Amino acid sequence: MSKNIKNTPDDIVELLNGLDELTLQETETLLTGIDKVTLSLDEELLLKRKVLEKAGIEESEIMREDERKEMLVGNPTRVKNKKHMRRALLCIAAVMVCSIVAVGASHMDGLQRFWGNDTQIYSERTVETIESVQNENIKFNIEGIVADKYQCVFVVSTEALTEEGRRIINSNTDKHYVFPMTIKPIFLSGDPNQGSSGIFQYTDDNKNKDYKAYRCDFELENVDLSQPVTIEFEGLSMQFDIPEFMEAITLYPEEEAEIELVELSSIGYYYKVEGMEADFAEVRLINQDGTLDEELGYQGGMAQEDDEEVMVIGSFTELVDLKNYSGIQLDGVNYTAK
C-alpha cells in the first residue's frame, strides 16, 4: 500500500483478510469479471519458462509463428512495470548501435555470424570487436557496448578454436537466461558481490557450434563508473570502462509542457515528473522525416519514486540507432535537440 494513504482503517483490512478462507463457490463469486492479472514482462517470461519446463515442455515448441514474428519486430503495446530498474528481454532483433569503424573482410565474417544473413543495412555501421582474449581452446570477445546513465547493454561472443573449445562453449548454456559467464562491476560501497550481475540472452545466430553470441543487459545502479567492469568466462577475463560508451541526448519540448526535458539513448528514454501525479506518457520516437515510429516497441516504463519527483525510465524493445530519429514525442508533445 502506498505510504501516502493515510488513516487506513485497520479493522476493515483485517476483515478483508477473511477473503483468504473462501470456498470454491465463494471464490467464483468474488472473481467474477476479473479475468486479467498482468505480470511484468520479465517476471512473465521467467515464470512461464519454468512452468513449462516443469512439464518437460520447451517454450519454443509452443510459440506460434505470429508470436515469433512479433517478438522479432517489437510490440508497440506499452507495458508498465514496477518500481525497480529491470529490462524485459525479447529475442534479440538484429539492431545494434556501436562506435562506427570500417572493418576488414575478416571481421565482416564475424558480423555476419552475429546477425545471420541480414548485414546489408549494417554494412556502414559495423560492430567493432572492442576487446578479445583467448587461450588454446576458445576466444572470448566483447563486441559492442552501449550505455547511458542507467543501463548498459553489450554483446559478448565466444569462439571455439578446438574440439575442446566447442565442448566448452556449448556446455552449461541455457538459451534464455542462464549462462556461465560473470560480470563483475565495482560497486560504490566497494563490495564486489552486490547488485545485478547482468542478464544474458543468446542471439539468434547460435546455430554455429563454433560461435555463440550473447546480449547482456546490465544495470548501473550503485556501480562505481570510475572503475572498470570485468567480464570473466572459463578463466579468461576482460575489462571495459562504461563511461567511454555512454551516450545520451537531452531533448527539450517544442511547446510548453510539464516534462521539462527528456534524455534519450539507444537503450531508452528518461524524464522526471513531480509527485504522485506521475503516469506513463504515450511515447513514440520521431523519425527523421517527421513521422512517428510505429514499429518499435516501447516497453517497460518504470518509475522510481521519492516524496517529490518521479523518474520514469523507459526502454525500447530493441536498441535503436539515434541517427534514425529526430526526437521523441511524449503525450503529443515533440521533444527535440535544441
Place this chain on the structure above:
Amino acid sequence: MDDSDEKLAALLNRDPQQGYAELTDRYLGFVYKIAYSKLLGTCSKEDIEEFVCDVFYEFYCNRYKLDLEKGSIKGFLAVFTKRRAINLFHKKTKRQEDISLYDDNLQNILIANENVEQGILETEKKEKLIASVKALGSPDSEILIRKHYLGQTLREISIDLDMKVKTIEKRYERALKKLRNGMGGLENE
C-alpha cells in the same frame, strides 16, 4: 460453465502441451500473485516460483479430475493456490498437512472448505463480506479484490484497469471507508 473453460479443457485433452501453455498464459498472473502475496514473508522468490510451477504441474497431471460443473478453472486454480499457500505458510511455523491434487477427494474438500484451520470469519459473515464488496460496484470492488485477494499493488492494479495510480489510490481509500460503513460493525461480532 464458461465456454472458454470448455475449450481449454478440450485442448488439454487433445493437445496437452498446447493446452498446458494456454493454461499458463491465462492464469500465470493469478496464481503467481496469490502465491506471492501469501508467501512473500516466509519464502524466497525462487521458492515462490517453484511453488507456482508445482501448482500448474499438479493441475496438468490431474486435469482429467476437474469437474467443470462444480467450478471454473480460474476459480479452482485460485482457491487451490490460496489454500496451498496458506498451508505452506503454516508449515513454516508448525506442522500442517498439505493438500494435493493427487488426492481424489480434493475438489470436494475445496468446495466444502474442509481441512482448513478455523477461519477468521464464519460462513454467514463471509457471504455478507463478499456481497458488500461486490455492492461497491466497478471499479471499486475490483480494486479491493485485486488488492486483498490477489495481492496486487495499487500500481499493478492501475495497469490492469488502465487507470492512473492516483485515481486507484483515491478509489481504494474511498472503497475501504464505504465498505466499513456497509459492514455495520461486522468486524466487532
